[in-house]
Amino acid sequence: MKMGETQRTYNDVITYHADGNFDRRVVNIPTLAVEVQPGSVIKSDGTAYVSGSDALLVLSHHRAGTDANIIVADRGVYIRAETVIAVMGETVGAAAIAALSASGNIRVALAEK
Numbered sequence: 001m002k003m004g005e006t007q008r009t010y011n012d013v014i015t016y017h018a019d020g021n022f023d024r025r026v027v028n029i030p031t032l033a034v035e036v037q038p039g040s041v042i043k044s045d046g047t048a049y050v051s052g053s054d055a056l057l058v059l060s061h062h063r064a065g066t067d068a069n070i071i072v073a074d075r076g077v078y079i080r081a082e083t084v085i086a087v088m089g090e091t092v093g094a095a096a097i098a099a100l101s102a103s104g105n106i107r108v109a110l111a112e113k
Helices: 081-088 090-101
Strands: 014-017 024-029 068-073 077-079 106-108
Touching (some): 081 090, 090 106
Parallel strands (some): 077 106
16 A cells, blocks of 8 residues: 655644634635645735735645635644745745744744654
């Protein structure tokens, strides 16, 4: 039996959440520009994050080109930086983590050893 690559999940991105009622929210994006998975970072218009302060951390899977109700991180969560970097690449991932954690609502967990 050939083993495939498993898809990322919420638990691959979020290491701790203070309150299950406020750790995520759903945003509607009429035409999602890029395919997303947990750990992807997009802008509020549904395009891929490259730089700036407009950043949403995606916690669900969704295909591009459709009306999308996407689950994103909201507040009171600690994220695994290595997952964001694995999905977004090292340079964009680092910029995305800085943008996501700027307000203090999303924090970065220490890397596990």
